Amino acid sequence: MLGLAWRKCLGTPDRGITTGKENLLQLVEVIRESRPRLILCPYWEDRHPDHVHACRLVQEAWFDAGLTRIGCPLPPFRAGQIWYYFLARAAEPTFIVDVSACYHTKRSAIMAHETQFGKSLNSTETFLNAGPGSLLSIIESRDRYFGSLAGCMYGEGFTTGSPLAIHNPLALLGVKD
Amino acid sequence: MLGLAWRKCLGTPDRGITTGKENLLQLVEVIRESRPRLILCPYWEDRHPDHVHACRLVQEAWFDAGLTRIGCPLPPFRAGQIWYYFLARAAEPTFIVDVSACYHTKRSAIMAHETQFGKSLNSTETFLNAGPGSLLSIIESRDRYFGSLAGCMYGEGFTTGSPLAIHNPLALLGVKD
Amino acid sequence: MLGLAWRKCLGTPDRGITTGKENLLQLVEVIRESRPRLILCPYWEDRHPDHVHACRLVQEAWFDAGLTRIGCPLPPFRAGQIWYYFLARAAEPTFIVDVSACYHTKRSAIMAHETQFGKSLNSTETFLNAGPGSLLSIIESRDRYFGSLAGCMYGEGFTTGSPLAIHNPLALLGVKD
Amino acid sequence: MLGLAWRKCLGTPDRGITTGKENLLQLVEVIRESRPRLILCPYWEDRHPDHVHACRLVQEAWFDAGLTRIGCPLPPFRAGQIWYYFLARAAEPTFIVDVSACYHTKRSAIMAHETQFGKSLNSTETFLNAGPGSLLSIIESRDRYFGSLAGCMYGEGFTTGSPLAIHNPLALLGVKD
Amino acid sequence: MLGLAWRKCLGTPDRGITTGKENLLQLVEVIRESRPRLILCPYWEDRHPDHVHACRLVQEAWFDAGLTRIGCPLPPFRAGQIWYYFLARAAEPTFIVDVSACYHTKRSAIMAHETQFGKSLNSTETFLNAGPGSLLSIIESRDRYFGSLAGCMYGEGFTTGSPLAIHNPLALLGVKD
């Protein structure tokens, strides 16, 4: 559905994410294997503890992946940037990306997370998928609101935690090289 | 449309609001005449300079209305609270009021501001009334987003600038005396 | 002294609060058993590490209490609100409650914490109970200061971390339904 | 009462402070005449508009006093520091000075401002001088609270708006050269 | 020196910038004439009052340039973005642009401002051009510091005051369309 070339799930159980050694090494390995330019992870504040811990885990693994003596045989690698996306909690975004054209896909991808958002025969209505204050409602209405701030229909907000390094400022204006 | 018992328009022209003596005295008089428990005014940051100046004017007039020697014959009066509502710019609200039941009225009231939002025969499409990034879009999508945060359909966000004084905390939980 | 209908002490030793599984499950059980509308817990910053950890523990248990598969036989429950009170550290409160009428009780309740604040025969003078900078002094002078900001003698300040959802805004003005 | 060697009152009427040319030049002259190391002025936020305007006036005059072509015959002078003290509104102070030993004098000096705080035969009770939420109460209870944070009886809080330049850090610990 | 195709100087005297009608109309005319995609102006806090007033003037003129009835015969125009650069005061930048390749030009352009920074025969040493704490030193050392944060030699920091709207997020990573 998302058209990904590569996807890896670490198999950590619900409410089981920590910044312990084992989780860290697993993620360091993923980073060194895939050598990403950019890492996306949940914003550092959220009401779901797993999202908060996942954020810290990513921050620590990002750092450790660049160290030489960390107990992983792959060569050190430091990813260029980390962007944080919002789940139940948000802050003012550093930037908003126009995602109107692929918003249908985002919605389908969320709904595919059957055990949490699914409304199939056996799934129950929960505060995640039902009512004007459900997590689904928070995400969709915020995407629409951020879109309005960016002059488009749906906008995905990101924060960076530190200044963005921009090599071609004209690109921020939509001007190509 | 709003069912107001009383309304007064000061007749200040567009882009003509200042905190000059004349505007201040006019507003002091209104406050001393109506003796409100609560004053609502635009949030102190906005892209429309008139909203910013209106906010400052209200803050200064609120103060001056309580002074004895200010050049207005009515008796001094200090309103209990000022709540700030959001227009084009917003911050995290101190509290969100469920306005779902009267949202239809809010929308009609905005559209009644014919010269700005109207889509009648002679009015033009502007960045206020048309498109996914219009002021109307910002307001409606934000009200829906604030609603989702408060567990309701539409929410009006307010900030207070200083701590709210609460005499019956149970009322915050929806418990009646 | 406090006139509580129900009180439960988890028996965690001093400096022993963590967000480990055992502590979490204990608190989830308490929340599901008592099904509170409101949870009060210490503000997320403090100089006492136990208060900081207690705050995180409450936030995680509040979330977990609403999950279905968390290892507790009682039915899921999500408390409506969390309010944070201040101990040694404070921030600008979201709201201040007039507690003048029951301040005598608050003071007695604090002093009843004999091992920490007591000045009985065998207790020593510590930075908690003695001198102009003791914890007792910080709390009492801050309550008086917050009271002055709310127009009353003693005020208890709370912060909410996210916007308050208000169903009857007139209640904020002391107007009854 | 204050034991000042020198005091100058500019004679600007109540609610008449602006950053207009005349007020600015008057204050530039005072600064160039007295050549102070330090300027004390009200914090930049307050409910009294005169305090807000006075703060801006001081900031602009501080700058202008250092310019060469500003229309004042005295030689240019740039004061080393500006410290902001709190009136009705406060923020977290940068530092707190122990003023316990001279607090009696502060209280007398405030009360000497007869037209505002005085309780003499002809003065009326106002929100400045009477009740648990009067300006006097705010100031005194805050000074006591700031004192408790600094380990003393009464503390005067200051903010600086920008980092303090410290030449002898040991002085911050109370160690003499 | 700067290789500008077009430059207009409004001729407002030193310490003479206000948001009065005349200044506003002049700037609205410039904006409507040049129809810029982007406006650069000084950050909203600075120790030089002219920079603070210039910032407000730009913000108000940006808005007014988009109004229909503002007293300027040219057609309404709303510039896409405003970026704020830093002078004597700075905040954490939203983004940093690598300006190493043209830093020599920036330095020459500043020094060309002869009456302020010049060290020619007749110019005096001032706090602008001389010593480790001069304005020149603040600017150059900050540009080097911001450069280090962005992984380059010299970086120009900007803040935007509200979220950036990004149409091609890959451009933020230096990837071309």
Added chain:
Amino acid sequence: MLGLAWRKCLGTPDRGITTGKENLLQLVEVIRESRPRLILCPYWEDRHPDHVHACRLVQEAWFDAGLTRIGCPLPPFRAGQIWYYFLARAAEPTFIVDVSACYHTKRSAIMAHETQFGKSLNSTETFLNAGPGSLLSIIESRDRYFGSLAGCMYGEGFTTGSPLAIHNPLALLGVKD
């Protein structure tokens, strides 16, 4: 090189700092043994996880060192102040100390950390010691920038997290008792 009278290294391995009981007791013992007036530790945000954990460890040990029943035989002690210095991340400092006279020593001390910054025969170029965006570059350019803000060549910035208690305010102006 640093001319220290006393130095103790706890021997905790890289990426091994936690706020676990063992680390805490070790540090409590050091604090009770040396009874410092002031503790310096890394700022609470940094990209190196060890610096973040070290900061928390110091905050908790500072508190525990003042408790009576913590499992350390030495008498309780509470250090007067904690100042936080900056490594890879910084915030606006509370104060800046002129360190120009000893900057050579600081640089040598950093370079002496051979395994990290050394450029000796066998050490490799890393993002710590090489290039315009290395940690070394960040530290040196920031020290120069903070120096410019304090009117000196090199300045070390500190933040305190809570208001400084000042007993002799004239010392802040460089005036001796």
